[in-house]
Amino acid sequence: xxxxxxxxxxxxxxxxxxxxxxxxxxxxxxxxxxxxxxxxxxxxxxxxxxxxxxxxxxxxxxxxxxxxxxxxxxxxxxxxxxxxxxxxxxxxxxxxxxxxxxxxxxxxxxxxxxxxxxxxxxxxxxxxxxxxxxxxxxxxxxxxxxxxxxxxxxxxxxxxxxxxxxxxxxxxxxxxxxxxxxxxxxxxxxxxxxxxxxxxxxxxxxxxxxxxxxxxxxxxxxxxxxxxxxxxxxxxxxxx
Amino acid sequence: xxxxxxxxxxxxxxxxxxxxxxxxxxxxxxxxxxxxxxxxxxxxxxxxxxxxxxxxxxxxxxxxxxxxxxxxxxxxxxxxxxxxxxxxxxxxxxxxxxxxxxxxxxxxxxxxxxxxxxxxxxxxxxxxxxxxxxxxxxxxxxxxxxxxxxxxxxxxxxxxxxxxxxxxxxxxxxxxxxxxxxxxxxxxxxxxxxxxxxxxxxxxxxxxxxxxxxxxxxxxxxxxxxxxxxxxxxxxxxxxxxxxxxxxxxxxxxxxxxxxxxxxxxxxxxxxxxxxxxxxxxxxxxxx
Numbered sequence: 004x005x006x007x008x009x010x011x012x013x014x015x016x017x018x019x020x021x022x023x024x025x026x027x028x029x030x031x032x033x034x035x036x037x038x039x040x041x042x043x044x045x046x047x048x049x050x051x052x053x054x055x056x057x058x059x060x061x062x063x064x065x066x067x068x069x070x071x072x073x074x075x076x077x078x079x080x081x082x083x084x085x086x087x088x089x090x091x092x093x094x095x096x097x098x099x100x101x102x103x104x105x106x107x108x109x110x111x112x113x114x115x116x117x118x119x120x121x122x123x124x125x126x127x128x129x130x131x132x133x134x135x136x137x138x139x140x141x142x143x144x145x146x147x148x149x150x151x152x153x154x155x156x157x158x159x160x161x162x163x164x165x166x167x168x169x170x171x172x173x174x175x176x177x178x179x180x181x182x183x184x185x186x187x188x189x190x191x192x193x194x195x196x197x198x199x200x201x202x203x204x205x206x207x208x209x210x211x212x213x214x215x216x217x218x219x220x221x222x223x224x225x226x227x228x229x230x231x232x233x234x235x236x237x238x239x240x241x242x243x
Numbered sequence: 244x245x246x247x248x249x250x251x252x253x254x255x256x257x258x259x260x261x262x263x264x265x266x267x268x269x270x271x272x273x274x275x276x277x278x279x280x281x282x283x284x285x286x287x288x289x290x291x292x293x294x295x296x297x298x299x300x301x302x303x304x305x306x307x308x309x310x311x312x313x314x315x316x317x318x319x320x321x322x323x324x325x326x327x328x329x330x331x332x333x334x335x336x337x338x339x340x341x342x343x344x345x346x347x348x349x350x351x352x353x354x355x356x357x358x359x360x361x362x363x364x365x366x367x368x369x370x371x372x373x374x375x376x377x378x379x380x381x382x383x384x385x386x387x388x389x390x391x392x393x394x395x396x397x398x399x400x401x402x403x404x405x406x407x408x409x410x411x412x413x414x415x416x417x418x419x420x421x422x423x424x425x426x427x428x429x430x431x432x433x434x435x436x437x438x439x440x441x442x443x444x445x446x447x448x449x450x451x452x453x454x455x456x457x458x459x460x461x462x463x464x465x466x467x468x469x470x471x472x473x474x475x476x477x478x479x480x481x482x483x484x485x486x487x488x489x490x491x492x493x494x495x496x497x498x499x500x501x502x503x504x505x506x507x508x509x510x511x512x513x514x515x516x517x518x519x520x521x522x523x524x525x526x527x528x529x530x531x
Contacts, residue, residue, distance in 0.1 A: 084416035098404045105400045110415050
């Protein structure tokens with residue numbers, strides 16, 4: 004069977020901002036299945052705003068905004084996520100009042116086709132299904148010393164552990180396109196290795212990746228293209 | 244002894260209603276001050292169903308359903324509001340509901356209230372308070388067990404998630420508006436169920452039973468229960484319903500009891516504000 008060649012993300016002429024203030028202007032990019040693209044730029048240049056607009060968290064205008072070939076311009080953020088979009092936030096990536104396990108289970112619950120029949124639906128009202136934690140998520144949690152069955156509140160984790168849990172939730176969703184906003188911040192060497200391996204292994208599964216980072220070093224080496232953003236405008240970057 | 248039976252039934256009814264506030268306040272994190280509106284809707288729907296000679300079970304189900312629909316609409320609206328605005332909105336909803344209960348005389352009986360509601364005890368006169376209490380207990384036990392299970396399971400976790408970080412919930416593929424609507428549909432169904440039982444228990448409903456003060460009472464019951472969920476809310480209910488009765492034993496007048504109860508509710512709300520601030524600090528205490 005031939006792998007799909009339809010871009011996992013196709014954006015043309017996207018503009019977004021906050022109220023009357025336009026932060027991103029006319030951004031266009033495309034990510035092929037299995038492609039890892041890095042997005043760099045100075046603080047406040049609009050990188051996170053671009054990610055928010057793609058996810059549907061900000062009002063935006065775009066000539067084209069396709070996710071896995073489907074037009075998502077009129078779709079809500081949760082629908083885009085269910086179509087296969089995974090997002091790592093810079094801050095606030097975990098539910099502090101929920102346990103580690105509940106965080107992972109909510110992440111698993113949002114999967115497309117995650118709830119398949121009425122019996123499952125009824126059961127999930129009273130208790131969580133015995134969801135399998137994704138292998139990447141389990142490895143990540145192990146690397147950070149967080150057992151995936153942990154029942155204590157995620158708000159008690161350290162900053163680094165919260166980042167790991169946040170990444171584990173993103174990987175647990177088995178998304179087809181990952182938008183990762185500074186994924187290495189707060190991670191120790193072991194967790195970094197696991198994240199790197201998970202991103203690279205995702206290539207084989209056709210998972211596209213758009214990674215926002217300030218430093219070219221580690222992620223730049225595994226990405227096929229580097230895009231640069233300056234003053235809200237996406238500039239053509241280098242290819243590896 | 245008959246009075247003890249009556250009081251026990253009342254405790255169970257308020258426990259059901261206060262459970263709705265438990266879900267809204269403890270799980271979703273929203274201070275809802277229109278619980279008495281849902282309580283009243285349930286009571287009046289049950290009263291009308293009884294007036295139309297519909298069976299008790301049908302009236303109970305209808306009252307619960309109508310309140311749940313009201314709660315779902317309320318949830319869809321507050322999901323689009325800032326938390327502080329939502330609290331004010333809930334007060335406005337309560338004030339509007341109180342006015343409607345008082346002025347829609349054709350539907351609610353207005354200031355005269357509605358009587359002639361069928362009693363839970365059926366036709367039995369001897370020990371009728373205990374018979375009614377048993378019926379209330381038969382409805383309360385499965386409702387509270389089911390509701391408590393839902394609050395502690397995935398439904399409660401999603402409610403918390405929607406209250407804490409709706410943006411993150413959306414990023415994980417769940418619609419926070421839909422979750423909030425379900426949360427308030429469930430909360431108001433409990434208000435409505437409690438109200439319907441109250442109507443049949445007292446066999447008379449009056450707008451004074453569904454005012455903002457009653458909404459505050461429901462909230463205070465949850466606050467007194469603090470962290471323990473639906474079961475602990477029961478303790479809060481017992482405290483706030485039994486205390487005024489205990490004051491009668493020391494020969495206080497009804498007027499004095501009312502004042503002490505008002506002061507107690509005010510104190511509980513002050514403590515609630517402090518506890519809420521502390522639990523928010525604790526929840527966000529990690530990551531340092």
